[in-house]
Amino acid sequence: MKIFNTSHEATHQILYSSIKKALSSASNSKQLHKIHSIILTLGLGKSVLFSGKLISKYAQFKDPTSSLSVFHRVSPTSNVYQWNSIIRALTHNGLFSKALGFYTQMRKMDVLPDKYTFPSVANSCAALVDIEMGKVVHENVLDMGLGSDLYIGNALVDMYARFGCLAEALKVFDGMPERDVVSWNTLISGYSANGYWEEALDVYNMARMAGIMPDCYTVSSVLPACGGLVDVKEGEVVHCLVEKIGLHSDVVVSNGLLSMYFKFNRLLDARRIFDEMVVRDTVSWNTLICGYSQMELFKESILLFMQMVNKFEPDLLTITSILCACGHLHDLEFGKFVHEYMKRSGYESDTTADNILIDMYSKCGDLLASREVFDRMICRDSVSWNSIINGYFQYGKYDEAVKLFRIMKIDSKVDSITCVMLLSASTQLADKDLGKKIHCDVTKLGFDSDIIINNAMIDMYAKCGQINDSMKIFEYMKTHDRVTWNTIITACVQSGDFTLGWKLIHQMRTEGLRPDAATILGILPMCFFLAAKRQGKEIHGCIFRLGFETDVPVGNALIEMYSKCGTLTISLKVFDCMEVRDLVTWTTMISAYGMYGEGKKALRAFAEMEASGVIPDHVAFVAIIYACSHSGLVEEGLASFDRMKKIYNLEPRIEHYACVVDLLSRSGLISKAEEFIYSMPLKPDASIWGSLLSACRSCGNIEVAQRVSERILELNSNDTGYYVLASNVYAILGKWDQVRMIRKSIKARGLKKDPGCSWIEIKRRLYVFGAGDKFFEQFDEVNKLLGIISGLMAKEGYVADLRYVLHDIEEDEKKDLLCGHSERLAIAFGLLNTKPGTPLQIMKNLRVCGDCHTVTKYISMIMQREILVRDANRFHNFKDGICSCGDHW
DNA sequence: CTAGGGTTAG
Known part of the structure; x- marks a missing residue:
């Protein structure tokens, strides 16, 4: 203690330098506090001699509070070193606005900043994204004549880059008289961080x-x-x-x-x-875990997490990566466990983490838990809203989703992703009005140049039946990407504009974009719609050239295409060649068998599918019951219906009930079908009554038909088909007043009856015939041939079934009308233009009428031709007077 | 004064 009492100059010198040394070498907070208390004991607390160093040292040990208390002892001060120290201390400890506050304060007190002041100040502006303040600081730098300082220049480049103002950053960089590696690094990282790769x-x-x-x-x-x-x-x-x-x-x-x-x-x-x-840290593990997740190796990423836990304490990013994997695996249990772990580790109220929790829970189907997280969040960003709304959409809670969307709008948190989501929901619901509203929002928010949004809008309008609006958006867009092309091509094909679809594919290729699997999937339905086998084969060739033959959805589409083009054998070949078969593959094959009346084969395929471990879903059961129905396999069909409920625990939907009604009534079990309808737990809709009605008509059960017609009309359906069916019944009964009434109500609703047409391909040309068509090449020859066939049929015992004529006219005229049915015109045309014995293939957009079915049987026998007719539902292969459908159609 | 890892969508 003696030494402290001396007032000798030299002793002071020794004292100061030893304290300074001690300060510099302090390696932890405890040591620092000790030295600090010595300084205070010496009465040097108000001295600026050690305070700057103390402030910096406390900051180094993450103790900004102590830094502040040291500063307050010396304040007010005009010593710039003290100000620099406190500003730097606060900046390094993340207290950016406090740091800027001190900067403002020092300017007010007319303390002149120096070259050591600005880097930290610029850092704080950058961190707060305070562009206004940043510009002021930049001006201050220039005013002080510090514009050519290397460190300040680097800090300013960094600041502008963090503002996202890369042009400004580059300007500062270019104006720097001297640059070092840090300058370059800063500019590189600026571009990189803003996605300018x-x-x-x-x-x-x-x-x-x-x-x-x-x-x-x-x-x-x-x-x-x-x-x-x-x-x-x-x-x-x-x-x-x-x-x-x-x-x-x-x-x-x-x-x-x-x-x-x-x-x-x-x-x-x-x-x-x-x-x-050699050295790994938490980030290394996180990157690895995340990378596995990105490659959809979710199970592996969870295993890596287990390995990691033994060596490193997982941080919030580890936890969120794992939560994300849980979501994809739909592993609610593990997800909940990780959530608990997260809470215990004290990680709460991180916005991104909460967003991932919302997504995880909704992916796992626990919407309540999702909502709980969302509700307790203090700071919700756009992603939070999007995730919860998306969750509601995924589970069909459209009202709740739209309700949240409205609140979100008030909060002005709507971003382009929200719009895409809502557009996709409008598409799924085919809700034109909702879609249009979102389109308005898109325009108001200025997202109308966003390519993803435009693609979504094209799709939305197309699926809502507004193909013209789709085209408008397509033409309005400045750039088209592959998805744009695929969407518009698919839209054309789905709306039936095949010519335009084909044209657009060529245009896409001339613009240098290669078709991909989605393009193929968009265009293939055109082939099966037209039964354009030739084009289909061409596309199949393309698929090989482009290397998509192993793509499962493409394979599935090919199976469908070939089956709908009348070549079940090629479908089967494609099916056999596929190395991977998913549920859709099997379902498509089963449906294909169904269309050809191969019910037994469909049942075998279904059993094989089950044996291979593929779990059937609702659609697969529609396919198998349908197949049974079209082959008259009543017992087997009913057994499948039971299997669906008992073995697979699937609740039958209205379409399954419709299939069963179809199954029973097609086989003539009209009263059983009617009983079944009354025992259904669901309210029968038009499709249910429609199935029964068309069967009644085929087997001539007028009594039930009349009752069912009334039911159908009560339902006020928007499907023209059912009105036509009902009107047909009244036509058979000769109740022409009712027929007219129904026609009127179809008109009043603005509905249109699909005009029937048939088509045939001969020598690479498609010939289309409408009912009663008179204006086509060879009309006279066709008419003559039909007359001759008519005579031959009469000899074989054919009598026209006039119940299929639905107009109030004379018997003779009725016969004429029947002869004008489009499929007959197409068949006669085919007979005239092909060599004897050549099989014919006819397509029809509606169901074949009963009389035409009979007539075609006769023609196949009389003319010795195999005739394949594809109607709206299925294939009929006529040979030697017999149809493959066994009259189950 | 400068660097790395996590969420939603067509």
Whole structure:
């Protein structure tokens, strides 16, 4: 203690320098506090001699409160060093607005900042994205004549980059008289962080040409940009450099490489990087786990998490990655467990983490838990709203979703993703009005140049039957990507404009875009709609050339195409060649068998599917019951219906009941079918009564038919088909007043009856015939031939079934009308234009009428021709007077 | 003064 009492100059000198030394070497908070208390004991608390160092040291140990208390002891002060210290201390501890507050305060007190003041101030502006303040600070720098300072320049480049103002950042960079590796790194990372991958790489290459030796920062900044490019090449070049100059021992660099390889789905390269890392940290593990998740290897990523837990404490990012994997696996139990773990680790109220929780719970089907997370969130961003709304949409809770959307609008949190989601919901619901409203929002919010939104709008209008609006958007768009083309082509095909669809495919190719699997899937339905086998085969060739033959959905579409084109054998070949078969593959094959009346084969396929471990769903059961129904396999069909409920626990939907009604009534069990309808737990709709009615008509059960017609009319359906059916019944009964009444009500509703037409392809040309058509080549010859056939049929015992004529006219005229049915015209035309014995293939958009069915049987016998007719429902193969449908049609 | 890992959609 003696030494402190001396007032000797030299002793003071020794004292100060030893305290200074002690301060510099303090390596933890405890030591620092000890030295601090000595300083206070000496009465030097108000002195500026040690306070700057103390402030900085406390900041270093993450104790900004102590930094502040030191500063307050010396304040007010005009010593710039004290101000610099406190501003830097606060900035480094994340107290940015406090730091800026001190900067403002020092300016007010007319303390002149120096070159050490600005880097931290610029940092704080950057962190707060306070562009206004940033500009003021930049001006202050220039006013002070510090514009050419290297460190300040670097800080300003960084600041503008973080504002997203890359042009401004570049301007500062270009104006710098002196640049070092940090300047280049900052610019590279600025471009990289804002997603300007090419620009980041350009600057990196410029740095290399300028003779800059890349360091860890350079590499870590450029690697994310490499990951964003289309080719892995650039990333590999950087990887080589890393090995060459020995940067791979840096954990951040290795993590960057790891992440880059995962962006290209290069699992093996990524895994090698990870395995060869000498030092790994939490980020390394997170990158690995996340990478596996990105490659949809969710189970593996959870296993990695288990391995990691033994070595490292998982952080919030680890937890959220795992939660994400749980969501994809629909593993609610593990998801809940991780959520608990997250709470226990004290990670709550992180917006991104909560967003992922919302998504995880809704993916797992626990909407209540989703909503609970959403409700307790303090700070919700757009993603939070989008995720919860998406959850409601996924589970069909449209009202709740739309309700939240309205609140979200008030909160002005609607972004482009919200719009895409709502458009997709409008599409699924075919809700034109909702779609139009969203279109308005899109325009108001200025998202109408967003390509994804435009694609979604094209799809929405098309699925709502507004193809013209789809075309308008398509033409209005400045750029079209592959999805745009696929969407518009699919839209054309679905709306029946095949010519335009075909034209657009060619246009797409001339614009240099290769068709992909989705293009194929869009165009193939055209082939099966037209039964255009030739075009279908052409596309099949394309599929091989483009290498999509192993794509499962493409294979499925091919099976459907060939079956609907009348070549079940090729369908089967495609099916046999497929290495992977999913539920859709099997269902398509079963439906195909159904269409050809191959009920037994359909049942066999269904059993095979079950044996191969594929679980049938609602659609598969529709297919199998339908197949039984079209083959008269009543027992088997009913058994399938039971199996669906008992074995698979699937609640039958209205379409299954309709199939069963069809199954019973097609086989003539009209009263059983009627009983079944009355025992249904669901309210019978038009499809149910319609099935029964058409069967009544075929078997001539007028009594039930009349009763059912009344039921159908009560339902006020918007499907013209049912009105036509009912009107047909009244026509048979000769109740022409009722017939007229129904016609009127169809008109009043603005509905249109699909005009019947048939078509046939001869020598690469399609010939289309409407009912009663008179204006086609060879009309006279066709008419003559039909007359001759008529005579021959009469000899064989044929009598026209005039119940299929639905107009109030004379008997003779009725016969004429029947002869004018489009399928007969097509058949006669085919007979005239092909060599004897050639099989004919006719397509019809509606169901074949009973009389035509009979007539075609006769023709197949008299003319010795095999005639394949595809109507709206199925195939009929006529041969020697017999139809493959066994009259179950 | 500069660097790496997590969420929603067509």
